[in-house]
Amino acid sequence: xxxxxxxxxxxxxxxxxxxHEAVALAAAISHDLQAPITRLRxxxxxxxxxxxxxxxxxxxxxxxxxxxxxxxxxxxGHLREAPVxxxxxxxxxxxxxxxxxxxxxxxxxxxxxxxxxxxLRALERVLQNLAVNAVVHGGxxxxxxxxxxxxxxxxxxxDEGPGIPPAMLEQVFEPFYRLEEARxxxxxxxxxxxxxxxxxAHGGEIRLSNRPGGGLQARLTVPQSRGRSA
Ligand SMILES: Nc1ncnc2c1ncn2[C@@H]1O[C@H](COP(=O)(O)OP(=O)(O)OP(=O)(O)O)[C@@H](O)[C@H]1O
Ligand SMILES: [Mg+2]
Numbered sequence: 001x002x003x004x005x006x007x008x009x010x011x012x013x014x015x016x017x018x019x020h021e022a023v024a025l026a027a028a029i030s031h032d033l034q035a036p037i038t039r040l041r042x043x044x045x046x047x048x049x050x051x052x053x054x055x056x057x058x059x060x061x062x063x064x065x066x067x068x069x070x071x072x073x074x075x076x077g078h079l080r081e082a083p084v085x086x087x088x089x090x091x092x093x094x095x096x097x098x099x100x101x102x103x104x105x106x107x108x109x110x111x112x113x114x115x116x117x118x119x120l121r122a123l124e125r126v127l128q129n130l131a132v133n134a135v136v137h138g139g140x141x142x143x144x145x146x147x148x149x150x151x152x153x154x155x156x157x158x159d160e161g162p163g164i165p166p167a168m169l170e171q172v173f174e175p176f177y178r179l180e181e182a183r184x185x186x187x188x189x190x191x192x193x194x195x196x197x198x199x200x201a202h203g204g205e206i207r208l209s210n211r212p213g214g215g216l217q218a219r220l221t222v223p224q225s226r227g228r229s230a
């Protein structure tokens with residue numbers, strides 16, 4: 001198997017934190033499968049039977065998305081973009097607007113005044129993964145609530161869904177771990193693992209808890225940049 005360029009780079013991250021060897025192997029396989037899948041996708045356009053063509057293209061796109069997700073997971077242990085000063089509150093608003101555009105009910109509350117630095121696309125991914133979970137697994141409506149103290153921003157992503165059994169609140173962060181299939185809506189089970197890795201790469205954290213009145217609370221903290229060089 002050809003060694004993809006991304007894997008030796010990620011192998012460093014694997015040494016710094018306990019990434020399971022099987023996941024690193026899955027990433028190498030995912031990387032190598034991307035080129036043949038792209039070729040198959042192009043050749044599928046030549047299939048005359050329209051129904052068959054559409055089925056094959058849809059399946060190939062599903063496989064390609066799964067492979068990309070696996071690569072994203074392995075790469076999420078360290079930032080691939082340089083941290084820049086950013087407007088964290090505007091990022092929260094834009095993630096919410098993106099979901100509103102798709103017809104989901106998302107409300108943004110609160111504001112932030114502190115200074116933040118980070119990898120823009122990575123933090124967007126964190127917020128997106130949490131907000132999508134809230135609307136997909138949490139019954140439809142979500143609130144993204146911002147607050148901060150001297151040290152960090154706190155962004156709560158709240159829903160009114162079934163929540164998560166207390167014994168599973170940490171387990172759902174493990175790669176590929178999902179509660180029962182019917183409730184999980186066909187995702188790959190990597191969203192929370194990716195989000196937590198990226199949050200930690202910013203010096204932040206994600207914690208889940210069940211809300212007293214029902215529903216899940218995801219709590220993302222992002223440290224303020226003051227006094228930090230990154
Ligand atoms: N807001 C929520 N309410 C209830 N259950 C949740 C919520 N968020 C996550 N879960 C549970 O945790 C599991 C893991 O979430 P995770 O985001 O890692 O994967 P996923 O959403 O299934 O797939 P994807 O990789 O597309 O994100 C979900 O399958 C679901 O069972
Ligand atoms: Mg998810």
